[in-house]
Amino acid sequence: MTSMLLYEWRRVTTIRATYVLSTLSLLSAAGVAWLRLQVGEQGGVIIGGIPIDNPLVAGANPLSATFAATIAAAAFGHEYRYRLVGVTLGEFPRRAVVYVGKGLMMLLWIAMLYAASVALAWVIVISAGGTIGGPDSALVGQLIRSGSFLAGYCGVAFAITALTRSLILGVVTPLAVTIFEVVAWSLLEEPAPWLTPYLPMAAANRFLSGEADPTQAPGWSVLLGWTALITTVSYLSFRFRDA
Amino acid sequence: MIVEACGLTKRYGKVTAVDDLSFTVRPGHITGFLGPNGSGKSTTLRLMMGLDHGDGSTLFDGRRLREHAHVTRVVGAHLDAKSFHPGRPARAHLRMLGSEARVGRRRVDEVIDLVGLGDVARGRPRGFSLGMCQRLGLASAILAQPAVLIIDEPANGLDPQSIHWLRDFLTTYAHRGAAVLISSHLLAEMQLMADHLVVIGQGRLIADESMADFVARSARNDVLVRCSNPLVLRSVLAEAGLVVHLEGVDGLAVSGSTTDRIGDLAFQSGVSVREMVSRHASLEQAFLDLTSGVQDFAAGAAPSEGTSA
Incomplete structure (x- = not known):
């Protein structure tokens, strides 16, 4: 697995698209953070149905998430688009190792991107003369939920790409x-x-x-169920289909 | 390292692309893998590498590929000339492929120089010619110095100098003890390179023998004799049990004997010999003879003079 992770790290870090998409994701996050800062005191903004009144979680906004999902989709998208999958499986014949290794590296990159977006938003808030109080459980909870959502969203793009063998479908289907x-x-x-x-x-x-409604299934469980279902189908397809 | 393909079978619905194919690739030899278009060569190579699922197994020194600790030190495969990201520099591509066997930068640079891509190694391969793509593919295959090389059509797109280089390189690699399996349509090149052949047609094994034995099977191995009296010499040779056909005005095609014996018989019969040539079939001729009945996609006859194409 270590070799597969090294392989994936070198794959991710040696193409320009990764840096371009990461930069675009961060710039959108910075833009949304700035926007939230401007209108935040007027009661918050709703984009794509997601309340976005906290500038620090701007990294999970739909535009940033789409750029991040494109990086995630490229993990398998480039394999099929550039016929690299034969080379990869020639090095790592155990397909479970390939799938898990790619998934872990994707999550690592998305986590780094999200952390960078939070740091960037922090700088924007401070630069704009805003203040952020000490650690509070509500903020930490919101950061974790937004980060988890971003990881799940990218995970779905990743899984759909492995299933359909198309980077475009992987990015477009969640949208x-x-x-x-x-x-x-x-x-x-x-x-x-x-x-x-x-x-x-x-x-x-x-x-x-973060609102809990006792009459409905918790949001996290439904999301997790969908992500697990798509990922399982995607993995089985990758495992048993011809490369 | 011995490679044993055992009962490889691949079906697409009702169509059997590879049918119970078994053969062995031995170390120290270049084994040519031949077959007409659509005969299942590429599918067989993909089955051997585990890229396609099918029945049967391929054992590398008695073990399946995934059971080896460092796969890239066992087998290096080059099955597709353009399997790289066009935006990733060639050197970075090789560094990435070196991850499994932890190949160092020095070895990457060494291989780049070996395949002659030193000047473009830091550039993106987007604009690579087919020949350069082949070189990069070959570099990928040999990066971890594997004991087995499996290569599909390596000479496609290479210029004559590069083909010569490739032949020397693969021959040297095999003579150092590696098992080399090459699929190619360039039969003249294969005749110069391979010492053993595996030939398939419609997914089934047609021949698994040495190059010399395979070529000797062709009916085109004979002796051409031009002489003063072909009719007399024909009857003399026929009486001696040889197979003789008239060829041209004064020629005889004699199968099943040597120039020495034919010369003796001609001398004894008093027929003066003007020319005697031992003719050997080429791999191409032998291949065409043996695969003529198992071609899936045979073209029509070449247009004769005066017919429009």
Whole structure:
């Protein structure tokens, strides 16, 4: 596994696209953090259904998440697009090692990106004359939830790319699901209200807001279930299909 | 290291692409892997490397590839000339591929120089010619100095000098004790390079023998005799049990004997010999003879003069 992680580290760090996308993700996070700072005192802003009143968690905004998801999708997307998968499996014939190694390196990079976005937002807040109090459990909880959401979102992009062998589908499908869910919600709200809490983005909203509704399944469990389902199907497909 | 392919089989629905194929690749030899288009060569190589799933197994010194500690020290494969990210510099590509066997920078630079990519190693391979891509692929395969090389069509896109270099390189590599399996359509090149052949057609094994034995199987191994009286000499040779065909005005094609014996018989019969040439079939001829009935995608006859293409 160590060799696979080294392989993945060298793969990720030796292409320009990784740095371009990371920079774009950070710049969007900085932009959103600045925007939140400007309008924060007016009651917060809602983008993509996710409350974004805290500048420090701007790294999980939809635009930054999409750039980060593109990096995640490239883990398998480039393998198939540039026919590298044969070379990779020629070095690491155990496919579980390849899948897990790529997943771990993807999560590491996303974690570093998220940490950088938080640090950048911090600098923006301080530069703008704002103040951030000492550690408080609400802030820490929000940071963890946003970071987890970003990791899950990127994980889904990663898994869909491995499943479909298409980087574009890996990036676009989670976005398309978000749009589809708006339609699905309106169609299902009356005939099947019990179903709507299990839609992924509805669960994401509940999870990110940190609000607990005893009548509904916890947002984190629904999100985790969707991510686990997609990842399992994706892994089995990678494991048993021809390369 | 001995490579044993045992009962390799691959089916796509009702179509059997590779059918119970077994052969051995021995160390110290270059084994040529031949077959017509669509005969299952690439699928076989992919099965051997574990890229495709099928029945059967490939053992490297008695163990499956994934059971070896350092896979890249066991086998280096080059199955696709363009399997690299066009934006990743060639040197970084090789550094990445060296991760499994922990190949150092010095070895990476050594291999880059060996394949002649020193001047472009730090550049992105986006604009590489096919020949340069082949060199990069070969560099990837030999990076960890594996005991086995499996290479698919390595000479495609190479200029004559590069092909000559490739032949020398692979021959030297094999003579140092490595087992080398090469699939190629360049039969003339294969004849110069390989000492053993595995030939398949429609996914089945047709031949697994030495180059010399394979070529000797062709009916084109004969002696051409031009003489003063071909009809007399033909009857003399036929009486001696040789297979003789008239060829041209004064020629005979004689199979199953040597120039020495034919010369003696001609001398004894009083026929003067004007020319006598021992003709050996080429690998190409032998290959065409043996695979003529197992071609999946045979083209029509070449257009004759006066017909439009």
